[in-house]
Amino acid sequence: MSKVAVVTGASQGIGAATVAAYRKLGWNVVATSRTIKPSDDPGVLAVPGDIADPAVAARVISAGLAEFGRIDTLVNNAGVFIAKPFTEYTAEDFDQITGVNLRGFVAITQPAVAAMLEQGGGHVVTISTTLVDHANSNLPSVLASLTKGGLNAATKSLAIEYAGRKVRFNVVSPGIIRTSMHPAETHEFLAALHPVGHMGDVSDITDAILYLENASFVTGEVLHVDGGQSAGH
Template structure:
């Protein structure tokens, strides 16, 4: 908890109208920080503590505007949480291009626009922290869910390079590789209904649990890849050591006969 409003750090969170982003916004507030939160569609303005911004991460100008509005409101920026993301299932060959493009533009361009807009403001604050919300499927051999997995591979790779590029600016970067979380993500996932077969029966985390991990990553300046459960670490290790076996399993799981 921070003693004065003036000294409280300021976080900008994308994808904060639901799920992990909303829980993260509430967690930062609970920890006494200021929050600017961005999404395309807000359902309510019930929480006056959260400074709600309407915008689309796919739009670089909108992200620069979001950072400007945050600075106007709070005077500084300390933490950038690149969280907005969407899922998609379907074959690489036959999925509608619009779906594949939506995933790439949201999960890849959106993260790039978010961090590129945020970095000048973090530099102006004398440093700061970035959390990139990736997934344990970043290294999955992923038939019929390849676009999503590849988008997370992109951002996890980006995080490693970004960390070194930003060292001189005292900006640190967490690559948060999370497993299943109970949010609206699956319900909203794009893709032909036929391909959205049985979901993996792995235990789910609550968005609040992940939100606390995001706050912790910022406060402790965790400058590395972070996983939250042993189960998630085991899945990523399996993906890395047995890509063919895991890939065959995924093929059965996601393909409709």
């Protein structure tokens, strides 16, 4: 039976590339986002919905089990990023960011891990941000650090909780990646924020995810893919 990956935030950017990367390995994929369209590929099950809604998160996992019979890996890629000075964040901003980044993580990871335990193991990879470790005065974004820093800590906690039961938990912590989220006119400024002098590509992140997929001795790791940002500047 083919292995099965669940990818959140799967309609574009890193999420869409992650779906393609797992399909290339021959895995089946459950792809979810608010705007996901049905796929012509029988190996991809698209489940639309807002991951911040626990009912949607539960439905994603149950639909994957019904369609493919197992869940081997969950890639928690969905995230909301709003950069603002601290005093300008609104209650709505807070609810939106914590809803997706925290409640969404818990709501989908719980049933995914339950399925993994039943089948004897699995893997959870969460996409974070290097801003957690490398705050930048040009990019005030405390709610990203608050939520994604929490996910980094939760990953270590869960890695130890489940280490004896063959479920691994890891994080990929990107720098700024060249996606449609960043207009071309911002690229020169964003490139200069990295010690290596350029932005990352989506393939840098999918390569890191697939490394962790195959690294059976690695759990509780926060893997920085950030052009050296977390090391200094």
